[in-house]
Amino acid sequence: MKHIYSKKTIQRLYETMLRIRHVEESFVEPILSGTIRCPVHLYVGEEGVAAGTLAHTNKDDIIFGTHRSHGHYLAKGGDMRAMVAEIYGKETGCAKGRGGSMHVVDAKKGMLGAAPIVAGTVSLAVGAALSFKIKKQKNVAIAFFGDGAVGEGVLHEALNFAALNKLPVLFVCENNYYSTHMPLRDTRPYDNIFELGAPHKIAYARASGNDVLKVYDVAGDMIQKCRVGQGPAFIEFLTYRYRGHVGPNDNIQGTQTDIRPKAEVAKWKRNDPIRNLESYIARNKILSRGEQDKILKRVGKEIQNAHAFSQKSRFPDPKTLSDYVFKK
Amino acid sequence: MALNEAIHQMMAEDPSVFLIGQGVKSPWYVGNTATGLLDRFGEARVIDTPVSENAVTGAAVGAAIAGMKPIVEHPRMDFMMYALDPILNEAANWLYMSGGAVNVPLVIWGIINRGGEQAAQHSQALHALFAHIPGLKVVMPSTAYDAKGLMIAAIKDKNPVLYIDDRWLYRVKGNVPKKIYSVPIGKGAVRKKGKDITVVGISYGAHQATLAYDELLKKGISAEIIDPRTVKPLDIPLILESVKKTKRLAVIDTGWKTGGIAGEIIASITEKGFQYLKQAPLRITLPDIPAPMARTLEEEYYRPLSVQSIVATIETMVRKNKK
Incomplete structure (x- = not known):
């Protein structure tokens, strides 16, 4: 189904991608200077997936993320200030400085958490979908995971269990072709992750994650299927991270560990999700230059404020070390 | 049947409680529980599952995160090891690493199902593994009363609770009130005064110790029997009070010796009450050996937990000191 995009939709997708891109880039300097110390896995290059997919969700839909989930958090409506403060390790952070970049969470917005255990949150999303089924709620749960997660047994168990119970859960594989340093060709015999949907006889698709409108279309259809009880569904988005596996450039104690061919990185940068949408906007005269600048300015200001807020905020009081082990 | 009543009552009282796990439709796995x-509650809330311990336990964790109160059941806790990730990486840490934002009100019910020449992978008592993990509570009932009361407490708790029970106790009868009641998590009970x-x-081990009590009395040893009921957090104050009076301590655990709960209890009491102890405390546990198969080996393996052996071991310990 071909969607007609309203100006509002385009603007929202554009702004979401810009917010993700620019906030991610804003972490580079503080990481290099050592102000930000926790492991930060940048999503730069993959923004189209989060923006396009999560444009179809409401706050009662539940998502779970990975170690690389700033984009999911923001696209789901998470508070940017709280996320930035969390990455600085401050008490004002979304997890009060107890989680860091890999554990962004905004429960009020339905972003119920993220975790770096590869495929570790996939079954959690299945469980959220199970809760919707039991409560007869028309909501959707989404599991984001990478191509590396496809090597984990639990993903396959989760697919089977979700299909067996017809759960409203969308499996979103963000295939960025690298599982840390391992290229996909070294981890899988075929480049066909999306076909995992086939043996479970669930809806499945593959699309470019760098074309946000494609993402919007495909994810929209799949989410709708889940909402009307035709779930689960599986999507593989093909995308690429511009930066290292962790940090700006995979500089591990002075050694450059990013071994990806320069030509490959350059090829993907020519297929940039933001630039792609900007071309579409220009071709179809959807936003004026002035309107785009206004968005860009707004985003820049939001990011600046988030950093200022975070830097001003306090670190957690050491006396509170044992808080939150158990809920009373 | 005490457990069955607890689950019936809690599912009737709270629509967010549901049971999920292998064999919940069949007495093959979970007996009458x-x-x-x-x-009564239908397939939506009583969910039998394929053998996918990891994903099913993860789904229970996810449902709890989403606001439900699942009971995820593992008919043999050996198989539950496939689910270590959702239990100890996800459920145990979720509250802490979200800065208190998201809790996991979940019961993980693991059954120790052993004896009968079932060998090493149908026998293991692995509670000490879980007691090691911050963010998890671990309860282990020994009476029918506690089986119900601890299950209700575990369901009502806002945190992940491992409910670990021993199939060898399933035939033990006891007085169980009809009403809904909780046995507080973290509070032990004095079973016999001594x-x-x-x-x-x-x-x-508490069950066996209680049986050993009369035999010990006949031999002139008055034992105070304590059942902690919860192994994480342990009721150390209760044990310490008792040791202040008796000056001696032996701990019977149904797991292995090394890195186990018996050692943990003894270490805690030694740290806090070394001055009260008249002699070195003693661990009565299984040997550090996988569970064997053949009946002759099996009998030898479980011998430390027999009433006869418990009586003899404690008698030797006390006599040695009295001389």
Whole structure:
């Protein structure tokens, strides 16, 4: 189904991608200077997936993320200030400085958490979908995971269990072709992750994650299927991270560990999700230059404020070390 | 049947409680504990599952995060090891690493199902593994009363609770009130009063210790029997009070010796009450050996937990000191 995009939709997708891109880039300097110390896995290059997919969700839909989930958090409506403060390790952070970049969470917005255990949150999303089924709620749960997660047994168990119970859960594989340093060709015999949907006889698709409108279309259809009880569904988005596996450039104690061919990185940068949408906007005269600048300015200001807020905020009081082990 | 009543009552009282796990539709796995639940509450809330311990336990964790109160059941806890990730990486840490934002009100029910020449992978008592993990609570009932009361407490708790029970206790009868009641998590019980030695028994160990009490009395040893009921957090104050009086401590655990709960209890009491102890405390546990198969080996393996052996071991310990 071909969607007609309203100006509002385009603007929202554009702004979401810009917010993700620019906030991610804003972490580079503080990481290099050592102000930000926790492991930060940048999503730069993959923004189209989060923006396009999560444009179809409401706050009662539940998502779970990975170690690389700033984009999911923001696209789901998470508070940017709280996320930035969390990455600085401050008490004002979304997890009060107890989680860091890999554990962004905004429960009020339905972003119920993220975790770096590869495929570790996939079954959690299945469980959220199970809760919707039991409560007869028309909501959707989404599991984001990478191509590396496809090597984990639990993903396959989760697919089977979700299909067996017809759960409203969308499996979103963000295939960025690298599982840390391992290229996909070294981890899988075929480049066909999306076909995992086939043996479970669930809806499945593959699309470019760098074309946000494609993402919007495909994810929209799949989410709708889940909402009307035709779930689960599986999507593989093909995308690429511009930066290292962790940090700006995979500089591990002075050694450059990013071994990806320069030509490959350059090829993907020519297929940039933001630039792609900007071309579409220009071709179809959807936003004026002035309107785009206004968005860009707004985003820049939001990011600046988030950093200022975070830097001003306090670190957690050491006396509170044992808080939150158990809920009373 | 005490457990069955607890689950019936809690599912009737709270629509967010549901039961999920292998064999909840069949007495093959869980005996009578799930009787009548399917008929009464339907397939939406009584969910039998394929053998996918990791994903199913993860789904229970996810449902808890989403606001439900699942009971995820593992008919043999050996198989539950496939689910270590959702239990100890996800459920145990979720509250902490979200800065208190998201809790996981979940019961993970693991059954120790052993004996009968079932060998090493149908026998293991692995509670000490979970007691090691911050963010998890671990309860282990030894009586029918506690089986119900601890299950209700575990369901009502806002945190992940490992409910670990021993199939060897399933035939033990006891008085169980009809009403809904909780046995507080983290509070032990004095099963028998005594003055010569404090004997702490975990789960089946408490059951055996209580049986050993009369035999010990006949031999002139008055044992105070304590059942901690919860192994994380342990009721150390209760045990310490007893040791102040008896000056001796033996701990019976149904797991292995090394890195186990018996060692943990003894370490805690030694740290806090070394001055009260008249002699070195003693661990009565399984040997550090996988569970064997053949009946001759099996009998030898479980011998430390027999009433006869417990009586003899404690008698030797106390006599040595009295001389």
